[in-house]
Amino acid sequence: MKTFTGRTAVITGAASGFGREFARIGARLQMKLVLADVEAKALAATRAELEALGAEVLEKVVDVSKADEIEALAQATMARFGAVHLVFNNAGVGSGGLVWENTLADWQWVLGVNLWGVIHGVRTFTPLMLESAKSDPDYQGHIVNTASMAGLLNAPNMGIYNVSKHAVVSLTETLYQDLRLIEAPIGASVLCPYFVPTGISDSHRNAPTAVAKTPATAAQRAQQALSVKAVSSGKVSAAEVAERTFEAVGADQFYIFSHPHALGNVERRMEDIVALHNPSDPFAARPEVREILRASLKSEDRSS
């Protein structure tokens, strides 16, 4: 997709973090913007900021895990702007815990937002984009799904998140291949950030009651502490990642990384697979992190 000005972008998770930065760049490029998020107040603040820059904005409170809410978002988008060109299926939540200890509600919440949210976005918007392409010989579209480095690796104590993000990588690679198969003028990219300062460590602000009311396990508390530290000390900003993402869309680049140097871990994982080695120690480069995690699990064990 080479032209952004005057085209329409739909962004989920637009009220914070990466989503808000995509929206800011979209406004700068004079795109028409459709902003969706579950947090009404933060979304209204984002809309006000972008309108003050002169952007045309449609704002909708949407829970991406609900098919009917994404379908209503698509209808409202078509009614207001007549076509969709760029879709960011970006809303997501973080979670931790030993994989056998996570509750059914944990699984349903995190897979609901991180995976079903992307599935609904792809299911709903791709056919509308293909339809627009039929009647417009100059049509160009692109879909960006936000996964994570956790979609290419499997660190311990964050199983649901890993599962959700691996599935988003798989879905997006397949989407790319399917679009190429039918020679559609629509590109696809998967964004795999590492630790970047955003609101992700505070994801429980949006958790359903069944998750919010269940006391966190020792493993979840330990993971939460690690996540706060890792995310808040990230040196690459969400704004920089959003810039890179727009450049990748313009260049039809599929994989987008915030921290390319972390790809050594992915390389090691692939080597393990083809050499039939058991999975490598994910903490090999930073054994102190494993020790902090183990120590906090042991001390929590003693205190519970």
Ligand SMILES: NC(=O)c1ccc[n+]([C@@H]2O[C@H](COP(=O)([O-])OP(=O)(O)OC[C@H]3O[C@@H](n4cnc5c(N)ncnc54)[C@H](O)[C@@H]3O)[C@@H](O)[C@H]2O)c1
């Ligand atoms: N920040 C990081 O270090 C990091 C690393 C890897 C991947 N990611 C991914 O980036 C994406 C964006 O997260 P972020 O880091 O900007 O965090 P963030 O918390 O700042 O933004 C996420 C947004 O999603 C919204 N959201 C949550 N549940 C929703 C729902 N059910 N429906 C609609 N909106 C919902 C939140 O209200 C929030 O505005 C997520 O998919 C996350 O998994 C982030």
